Amino acid sequence: MKTDLYSRMFSRLEDLIPELSSIAAPGASFYASPRSPTDMALFCSVASCSGDELELELAKDEVVGGLEQASHWMKFRIDRKTRTARLIACQTEEAYETIHGETIYPQSRHLPLNSFAVNWLGILVNLQFAFRAIVPAPSFN
Numbered sequence: 001m002k003t004d005l006y007s008r009m010f011s012r013l014e015d016l017i018p019e020l021s022s023i024a025a026p027g028a029s030f031y032a033s034p035r036s037p038t039d040m041a042l043f044c045s046v047a048s049c050s051g052d053e054l055e056l057e058l059a060k061d062e063v064v065g066g067l068e069q070a071s072h073w074m075k076f077r078i079d080r081k082t083r084t085a086r087l088i089a090c091q092t093e094e095a096y097e098t099i100h101g102e103t104i105y106p107q108s109r110h111l112p113l114n115s116f117a118v119n120w121l122g123i124l125v126n127l128q129f130a131f132r133a134i135v136p137a138p139s140f141n
Contacts, residue, residue: 005114006084012121013056013078013085017044017131021080025049030131032124042124044131052081055088074117087117 014020017030026049032042040060047055057075075089089098090113 005111005118006086009076009085009087009114009118009121010078010080010083012118012125013076015125016121016129017056019131019133020078023049023054026054029134031134032129032131035127035129042129042131047075052079054078054080057089074120076117087114090117 016032019028019030023046026046028046028049030044032044034041043059043061045057045059047057049055055075055077058073060071060073071091072089073091074087076085077088078085
């Protein structure tokens, strides 16, 4: 078993999203309910999927103007064949920033931001968050 940062990130995502290996199309959505009344709810959606590669976006609930709504948090590029994942975008204190490819972040910032992401995923695993698929309600029309 590989133990580098990107393999650990994949492993954490696999722990949080049991259906990770079977996701076959973009648009799949998952939800992790709050563990307590004051905890945050987490949302996950598949932005793109092509073979073993996919992009997953995590969002958290946030109160804005007195209303609770999903807020972008982290986006990952996942390769299920190599069992690795990389952070490609995240919410910073200033804005939702892309950190992969053409970016304002120099290459030297990728490692700390990916370390931050894998640590957060580890916290979520330790707090026993688990994403479950959101199944659309049947239509009665």
